[in-house]
Amino acid sequence: MFDKMKGLFEMQKKMQEIKRELDITIFDMQSSDGLVKITMNGSQEVKELVIKDNLGELEKAGLAGSLKETFNRSIKRSQEIAAQKMKDVTGLNIPGLT
Numbered sequence: 001m002f003d004k005m006k007g008l009f010e011m012q013k014k015m016q017e018i019k020r021e022l023d024i025t026i027f028d029m030q031s032s033d034g035l036v037k038i039t040m041n042g043s044q045e046v047k048e049l050v051i052k053d054n055l056g057e058l059e060k061a062g063l064a065g066s067l068k069e070t071f072n073r074s075i076k077r078s079q080e081i082a083a084q085k086m087k088d089v090t091g092l093n094i095p096g097l098t
């Protein structure tokens with residue numbers, strides 16, 4: 001019983017370390033049209049949002065689409081980072097995190 005408790009404690013400790021690593025893992029994602037750049041951490045917190053300064057009318061119309069695309073790609077990338085860190089620590093490939 002004590003071995004199982006110790007194992008659970010070790011797993012909790014590893015998970016806390018993964019959380020800390022995700023919090024400090026920063027990456028940038030730019031929209032395919034170059035209008036938007038999002039800086040996000042591995043915990044899916046947006047750290048910075050940059051929108052191109054000199055937008056014309058056509059570019060303004062596409063801004064919402066660019067924001068959506070870039071944000072969704074950023075979330076997917078943060079999930080990939082989390083899955084890799086989990087795999088590195090646990091040796092397991094956890095479904096839904098890839």
